[in-house]
Amino acid sequence: MIWLDTLVQGILLGGLYALFAAGLSLVFGIMRLVNLAHGDLIVFAAYLVLMGVTLLGLSPWIAALVAMPLMFGLGWLLQTVVLNRVLGKDILPPLLVTFGLSVALQNGLLEAFSADSRRIPAGSLEGASLDLGLVTVGVMPLLTFASAIVVIVALNGLFYHTALGRAFRATSDDAVTAGLMGIEPKRIFAMATGIAMVVVTIAALYLGMRSNFDPSIGPARLIYAFEAVIIGGLGSLWGTLAGGVIIGVAQTFGAAVNPEWQILAGHIAFLVVMLLKPRGLFPRAVD
Amino acid sequence: MLLQTHGLTANYGQFRALFGVDIAVAAGECVAIIGANGAGKSTLMRAITGVIRNEPAMVLHRGEPIGALSSAEVMKRGIAMVPEGRRLFPSLSVEENLLIGGQVRKAPGPWNLEAIYELFPILRERRRNPGTALSGGQQQMVAIGRALMSNPELLLCDEISLGLAPVVIRDIYAALPKIRAGGAAIVVVEQDIGKALAVADRVYCMMEGRVTLTAKAADVSRQQIHTAYFGEAA
Numbered sequence A: 001m002i003w004l005d006t007l008v009q010g011i012l013l014g015g016l017y018a019l020f021a022a023g024l025s026l027v028f029g030i031m032r033l034v035n036l037a038h039g040d041l042i043v044f045a046a047y048l049v050l051m052g053v054t055l056l057g058l059s060p061w062i063a064a065l066v067a068m069p070l071m072f073g074l075g076w077l078l079q080t081v082v083l084n085r086v087l088g089k090d091i092l093p094p095l096l097v098t099f100g101l102s103v104a105l106q107n108g109l110l111e112a113f114s115a116d117s118r119r120i121p122a123g124s125l126e127g128a129s130l131d132l133g134l135v136t137v138g139v140m141p142l143l144t145f146a147s148a149i150v151v152i153v154a155l156n157g158l159f160y161h162t163a164l165g166r167a168f169r170a171t172s173d174d175a176v177t178a179g180l181m182g183i184e185p186k187r188i189f190a191m192a193t194g195i196a197m198v199v200v201t202i203a204a205l206y207l208g209m210r211s212n213f214d215p216s217i218g219p220a221r222l223i224y225a226f227e228a229v230i231i232g233g234l235g236s237l238w239g240t241l242a243g244g245v246i247i248g249v250a251q252t253f254g255a256a257v258n259p260e261w262q263i264l265a266g267h268i269a270f271l272v273v274m275l276l277k278p279r280g281l282f283p284r285a286v287d
Numbered sequence B: 001m002l003l004q005t006h007g008l009t010a011n012y013g014q015f016r017a018l019f020g021v022d023i024a025v026a027a028g029e030c031v032a033i034i035g036a037n038g039a040g041k042s043t044l045m046r047a048i049t050g051v052i053r054n055e056p057a058m059v060l061h062r063g064e065p066i067g068a069l070s071s072a073e074v075m076k077r078g079i080a081m082v083p084e085g086r087r088l089f090p091s092l093s094v095e096e097n098l099l100i101g102g103q104v105r106k107a108p109g110p111w112n113l114e115a116i117y118e119l120f121p122i123l124r125e126r127r128r129n130p131g132t133a134l135s136g137g138q139q140q141m142v143a144i145g146r147a148l149m150s151n152p153e154l155l156l157c158d159e160i161s162l163g164l165a166p167v168v169i170r171d172i173y174a175a176l177p178k179i180r181a182g183g184a185a186i187v188v189v190e191q192d193i194g195k196a197l198a199v200a201d202r203v204y205c206m207m208e209g210r211v212t213l214t215a216k217a218a219d220v221s222r223q224q225i226h227t228a229y230f231g232e233a234a
């Protein structure tokens, strides 16, 4: 029974990693941009939510709702003012720019909030759990996982059933021809990054309520997100969830054997999948 | 004049592909642009549609300079292109490929999904397929339909017969008079001189980045075309 419990905890943990990864996957899928500051942007959003809670006295949920449009605007600006200028055939300039942004964000957060670790207070939900008979699961992990599913269903709906999503896919296929359809690729990219930042805010909410955070933890979240995206196959959101679950399960089993093995087991699972399926579990047909 | 180019030049890096091209297209007119491989026909289309940007005054739309606009801005003015090689979006179904053509600009006019399916009935049957799963001729029909969806004033067609069987070419060319009847002016870029002369009012011949012949399609002689196509020495 302990193994079943470990499995369920791992799957639910995968929901958190999928939330970390969904924004990264969206942006990569549309503009082939790897945003190395993604993890730091999650941490930034967590501080934003925390400020809503501590300074304005909002509940974390409302604070996240307020932070979403702000983060959308930030993503839109970041893309318009910075990233659109460096996107091109050469993939190195955007990598360098987002790496620089990552360092700047970490230092900025350190200045503003110090290195002390913080947590978004979740009230009564914090330790709450549900007894499902065979296993007992925490309410917070369950909510995280459900949110990951909702986010993926919503993003897929946007992607495959709206005019904006059609423009996303067309631009991702062929930006020059999309231009001939009257679509400004740069505006599409700005929308995509804005939407990714809304997802980042949701990820930040759960990150901040479930564990302590400080300005330095962004890069480690980026690695989990990155691994989830790559395991899943670039550009597939359900694949990203599967990737998150694989890393989550590997981590909880690793930790069950020996607590020091948690992180290592996740990375090993990533390497094993890469050896068996170098293009990920659900690679896109195009590319 | 609906569209004019004035001393239009275009470069690919150091390489100059157009050397001062002057063409004009009147509203409702059908103009053919012919020329050998590498003459600069596609480059001319790219320069008009803003894929290659220029000095503003090198391209005029109803007298207004549009040479420096982005392709999206040019398209929104009513200039739609069927690009060389069709360039359908592989992630989009046939119907989505059509819809995206009229998503940003949809002027009033005869063209909508239903009208395109009437023009090319096979596309209705294939509407759920990925655009790239179709035969070359069907893909070409999608590319034409996609460009029509915005109800453009000017439709630029770059080598719509390339690589297709004669019967398929016939079907596709049969659509052009219907498109004209809808009110759009048409520019057809062609290597198939016979096809081009049959549909066009006027013809421009290009060679090595320059216009070497401007003539009425009805008046032009084989000898004139031969000289313009291959140069005096040939």
Ligand SMILES: Nc1ncnc2c1ncn2[C@@H]1O[C@H](COP(=O)(O)OP(=O)(O)OP(=O)(O)O)[C@@H](O)[C@H]1O
Pocket: B012, B015, B017, B035, B036, B037, B038, B039, B040, B041, B042, B043, B044, B084, B159, B191
């Ligand atoms: N992307 C590019 N980069 C560099 N040179 C190019 C590029 N595209 C075209 N050229 C060159 O520009 C010249 C004109 O090419 P263009 O494609 O406009 O000719 P075309 O008349 O359309 O020929 P075709 O009938 O083969 O389509 C050619 O010499 C070609 O090699």
Ligand SMILES: [Mg+2]
Pocket: B041, B042, B043, B084, B158, B159
């Ligand atoms: Mg060409």
